[in-house]
Amino acid sequence: MATLLRDAVQLTESQQLVRSSIGDICADFDHEYWRTRAETGEYPHKFVDELVEHGWMGILVPEAYGGAGMGTQETVVMMEEIAANGGGFSAAQAVHGGVYNSVPIVEYGGEDLKSNLLPRVADGEASIQAFGLTEPNAGSNSTAIETRAEASQDGDEYVINGQKIWTSRVDVSDYLVLVARTTPLENVEKRTQGISMFLVDLEDAYDQDALDIESIPKSASDFVHSYELWFDDLRVPAENLIGVEGEGFYQVLDGLNEERLVIAAECLGLGRLALERAVQYATDREVFGNPIGSNQAIQHPLAEAYARLQAAKQLTYNAADRAASDENVDLGAYANAAKFLAADAAYQAADAAVQTHGGFGIATEYDVERYFREARLTRLVPITQQLALNYLGEKVLGLPRSY
The missing domain is CATH 1.10.540.10 (Acyl-CoA dehydrogenase/oxidase, N-terminal domain)
Structure with a gap:
């Protein structure tokens, strides 16, 4: 299997x-x-x-x-x-x-930044594990971010103030890729303008006493910690601006679809894992003299989960092949469909795994309760299932914009 x-x-x-x-x-x-x-x-x-x-x-x-x-x-x-x-x-x-x-x-x-970092x-000497985008008042609507980066008078550095939330792996990262407004929202023609990306040396930020962090308790991804961050006059060298000032939003979008395909693949791996553990338990566990996997009430949900994982994998890997080709395709359509289907397939597989284990499904020693919590998370990150459907409805089916 x-x-x-x-x-x-x-x-x-x-x-x-x-x-x-x-x-x-x-x-x-x-x-x-x-x-x-x-x-x-x-x-x-x-x-x-x-x-x-x-x-x-x-x-x-x-x-x-x-x-x-x-x-x-x-x-x-x-x-x-x-x-x-x-x-x-x-x-x-x-x-x-x-x-x-x-x-x-x-x-x-820039070449200096690339060759140095x-x-x-x-080789593992430095890590860029953290990415700061989401804010308390700007979740999926990234153009509403309020964190501000202002260039100094001599142009040698930027001074950053603001707040981020749900920034993961700050505790194991040397650097943070930070998204901030370099032009206030009210001063741009389009909401997507005036946003820039910066590379923040976290050790330097702590040394400046310009960064405070607080862990966010959560019920999934137990060993991947997420944080709320506050920046208070954080000074970042001008050479740590990534790309062109004011075009950071478009730079973020540029690799978004391919990264979303990788998220879909992570969902597929989780689904595979949950299904494998469920099948093993259904084969080994006997009730009334027979393996519980011989009962269709157990067998059918696992078989359906398998079929859905297969279908999602075909789409995800096909999309990855398209991304590597010179074809002119709407990769966003593939990426959003793949993420939607893979997250749902993982959730169904994890749910079936818990149900297969019966009461042991919530026992930590069998692990499937952890898979279920993680599978529920995949339906929220990096975008919700509803936002994936919004993209498909508007961009693929040509329906009126819903938000």
Whole structure:
């Protein structure tokens, strides 16, 4: 069963290499390892160190800067395998930022910034795990952010004030990619203008006494911590501006669809994991002299979850192939559909896994309750299911804008 789900699509040679290498690393971290991380809330340092040692945190860093120089096709495999091999969605999220937050530097950073930082990211000396965008008054409506970055009179630095929320992995990051307004909303012609991206050295921010953080208690992704941040006259060197001032919103959007495909792959890995554990339990657990998996009330929900995961995987990997090609396609349509279907498939698989385990479904020793909590989270992040449908309704079906 697990092999069929894993082999649902034909992989390229480089994708097969990624799957084999990541699988070998994951094999050293069993269910107990991940269960303990969840119980203690401890970040999986040892696992991440293994990925670093084998060069996988630099999968999207170009070879010229010491990275693997791979793309979305390979990253979907990497993240699905991490999630599927015991760690679930949280394990993938523990490294997701460290992989993807280098992309804005690669695409828009100045040469000095790239040559100084990217080799250190590729070899694990530095990490960019944190991305600061969401604010208390600006959730999905990113153009409403209020955090302000003002250029100094001599132009040598920016002074940043404001607040961010749901910024993850700040505790294990050396740098933060921060999105702030360089032009107030009331002074721009379009809401999407006047937003910029900055690279913040977190140690320097603490040394300035310009950054306060507070952990946000939550019920999913136990070992991936999220924070609320306050900036008070944080001074950032002008050379840490990423790309062009005022065009940060468009820069954020540029890689959004490919990253969303990787999120879909993480959902698929979680679904695979939940289904595998459920099938194993349904095969081993006997009631009235027979395995409970022989009952259609158990069998059918698992079979349906399998079918939905298969379908979502076909779409996700097809979209990743399209992203790597020169085809002129609406990648946003693929990415939003893939995220929607993969999150729903993961949720259905996790729900079926809990139900299959009966009363043990809520026992932490069987792990499926954790998978269920994570699967519920996937329907909220990085966008809600409803926002994915909004995109498909408006951009694909041509229906009137709903928001």
